[in-house]
Amino acid sequence: MKICLLTEGSYPYIVGGVSAWVHMLMEGLPEFEFQIYSIGAFKKDRGHFKYKIPENCTAIQEVFLDEILSEKSTGLQKSVLTPSQRETLIDLVRGESDIDIEELAHIFRHHQWKSPLDVFMSGDFFDIIESVYKEKYSYLPFTDYFWTMRSMLLPLFYLLQQEIPKAHVYHSVAAGYCAVIGSMGARLYKKPFLLTEHGIYAREREAEIIKSAWAKGDFKALWIHYFYTLARLSYKEADHVYTLFEHNGEIEKEIGCDPAKISIIPNGVHMDRFAHISELSDHKGPITIGAVVRVVPIKDIITLIHAFYRVQQEMPDAEFYIMGNTEEDPEYAHLCRHTVEVMGLRNCHFTGTIRVPDYLPKMDILVLSSISEGQPLCVLEGFSAHRPYVTTDVGCCRELIYGDSGDHLGPAGSVVPPLDDRALSHEILRLARDYPLRKKMAAVGYERTKKGYTYEYFINSYREVYSSLERKMKKWQESASN
Known part of the structure; x- marks a missing residue:
């Protein structure tokens, strides 16, 4: 069976x-054939893969949104x-x-558009x-409104014109552009469409837009409304929606997903990758604090740096490691480094x-400062390495740190509020000063991961999802041939 995984960014x-x-997922299910439909931002990334692609991934189709810039219109029509068709596009623009x-x-x-710009012209x-x-929207300047709609819809129109593999x-791994394209492929070829949400796509875009400088005033609301429209379309078209924990499922219902479609499959971690790491020791040396994190705005590295600064006022010898990709958003990475220099950290x-x-x-304490998460693998990896975590209260972090209702x-x-460097530093210092507490918390994290968040459970769950669909397809083919 061939599975098309659609990714975005x-x-x-x-x-x-x-x-x-x-x-x-692909490595754990070698009995299935995968192909990737990848939506990226910049065509300069074409072919620059950060992973060794598994043998059972037989194709990668790359589509880049900045290629829209080279599109030409053929003129007014x-x-x-x-x-x-007019009613469909009115529904899309109105978003209700x-x-x-x-x-x-x-x-x-099926229309003879040579470019998505032809629609706008x-x-x-x-x-x-x-x-x-x-x-x-008559209270807004019409020219600004028109160009905002153009910026919103051009990427979608461009993607809708691209070839979709059979x-x-x-x-789809997100309820955004890639889900719309996945649902279209499923409709065109009369196949099932599945959606797995890690974070809640619409909520994540909302958080980014609120903090953004490029969207001004009332136009922020316009953008936010658009991404909720994409999410609702994704939920409507999905045959089944998988998410990582119950609270995510509740949010999906609020946005408009049919509750009957939603199932929970938590992330899982390869605990054996960390089997060589011993439990925490009371080494008597400087405390080492680390964050395994991409250096991008949604991870809120600036608040993390401010928290580190507060910690260093109390523990001058403390070491801090920000461990992750700094190339995804070079401008933000530069801002983070500059902040470190200005603060004298x-x-x-x-x-x-x-x-x-x-x-x-090397770590004594691990930290996550994100303003949005799903069920972060980095926390499960830290637990697997016998390390305690201080996290912001986003996504599944509260459940990972404190357990669910059946976990004692x-x-x-x-867990601390997002954007609160004072609370973050307070909890880091509390753990840093109390070795028995750190060790006890680390043992709890290890046990919680072993009980409910293993790689084996994650893989077997999706193996059954795909196998069930495969059995249904074979049964349908047999009945059709008879």
């Missing part, structure tokens, strides 16, 4: 998080949309009604933009991409 160009999940994915596919795959689409503007199952090391099991033995093991670290 992750595998195979970015290390960690969702990318690690995709790689583990009039009366090119049917009434039903269910969108017909088959009609959307028909517009962009049609009189029909200008009329659509203008009518929605008058109905909902597969037996389409499986000593013993702070940016390692770049690392082999995690090599570094964790105790805390494996501490």
Whole structure:
């Protein structure tokens, strides 16, 4: 059976998080054939893979959004949309009604558009933009509104025109652009469409837009509404939605996902990768604090640096390691390094991409400062290495640190509010000053991971998901042939 995994801004160009999940899934299921449909930001990344692609991944289709910049319009066109096509695009622009994915596919795959810009240069689409503007957004400058809609919709229109590989199952790893394309492929070829959400896509985009400088004032709300529209479309089209923990499922329901579609499959970690790492020792030397994290805004490295600064005021010899990719967002990485210099923070090391099991033995305490997460693998890896964690209260972190309602093991670290460097530093210092507490928490984290978050459970769960679909397909083929 051939499975098309659709990724967005992750595998195979970015290390960690969702990318690690995709790689583990393919490696753990060698009996299935995979192909990757990857949506990336920059065509300069073409072919620059950060992973050794498994043998059972037979193809990678790369699509880059900056290629839109080279698109040319063939000029103004009039009366090119049917009434039903106009209604579909009105629903998309308005973002309040269910969108017909088959009609959307028909517009962009069966019409003679040479470029997605041709849609914007049609009189029909200008009329659509203008009518929605008058109905909902007349308080905004029309020119700014038009160009905002252009920026929003061009990537989607461009992707809708791209070729989609044939597969037996389409499986998206986010409820955004890649899910819309996956659902379209499933409709075109009459195949199942699965969605796995790690973080909640719409919520993550909302957090980024609120903090962004490129979206101004009321236009932030416009962008946020658009990404919720994509998420609702993804949920509607999915045959099944998998998420990592119950709270995520509750949010998906709030956004509009049918509860009957939702199942929980937690992340799993290769605990044996960390078997060589001994339990924490009371080494009497300076405390070493580490964060296994990509240096990008959503991980909020700036708050982490401020927390480290507070810690160093109390423990001048403390060592800090920020362990992860600094190439994904060079501008933000530069800001982080500059902040370290301006604050005069000593013993702070940016390692770049690392082999995690090599570094964790040096750590006494691990930290996660994200403003959004799903179920972070880095926390499970830290637990597997007998290290306690201080995390922000995002995603599944509270459940990982304190356990769910049936877990009575105790805390494996501490949880603090996002964006609160004072609380973060307070908890780091509390653990740093109390070796017995650190060791006890580390033991709890190790036991919690072993009981509920192993690689074996994760892989076997998805093996059954795919095998069940394969059995249904064979049964249908047999009945059709008879």
